[in-house]
Amino acid sequence: MTTAPVKLRQGRDLVEPELFDRLVDFCAKEYGLERLVAEQVQDQALALLYVMGTTKSGDTMAPSETVDPGWHTFMLHSPEYSQWCHEKFGYYLHHQPNSKVRTKGLMVDVVGRIKGAGFEVDEGLWGTAANCNPPTCCGDGPCC
Template sequence: MTATTLTTATRTGRSLVTAAEFETLAAFCAEEYGLERCVAEQVVDQALALVHVMGTSGEGASMAPSQSVDPGWHTLILHTGWYAEWCERSFGYFLHHQPNSKVRTRGLMVDVVGRLQAAGFEVDERLWGTAADCNPPACCGDGPCC
């Protein structure tokens, strides 16, 4: 008798767009927000996953990006025509960004990370302020680690 292990493959936010679209978004994010390219790629990846989960779950009002991921969502929105088409194609409606940075608590970020993971996305917890070794560039700014 052989034991089989079932593994659930995770997906990335980057997988939700074409390579050319991701390249455009990551390059813009790096330039516009002064991020190293590798960081901008992670930020855009996480923003795509977040917006997708917000849009497909219909629970966007109860979710928010971390301070580190927010530039990724701004990057998406600033590509207005593309963003509108992507929203329509991905979940059937335009998902508005209604900022409220005062709700960025560690508890909310942990909840958002859990929702992203439940939807099958890879999560870079350093960008959400939920990593065990939290540090200032990765924290959302409300905990003792910052």
């Protein structure tokens, strides 16, 4: 007996397509990203936010430096972000920046939690891929 592969969730599916496109356009322009990269960043940020909000782990999870602009982008669309947080979690998920906690170990844990929630993860954006992604590799990879 064979089983069909499970389709992983995508962060982009957590918001309406029109909102996702607006967020991606803003992220691309504001942070100087190619549109395809901005799509990936925004998708990963949404998955992260969902996991953080539904598990109330905002104090133990953090975005990678590469994914963080996706969270900033959503927060800058404050009416939509606030409404989304209240609909999904019942509270406003605050951003408490602390770039000093972006260790490879934390990013691996965050990626594991996102995967555990059934989301597709682009490990290259988290610094957990085989090829390290400075600065999140913190000196323990070949390129740092």
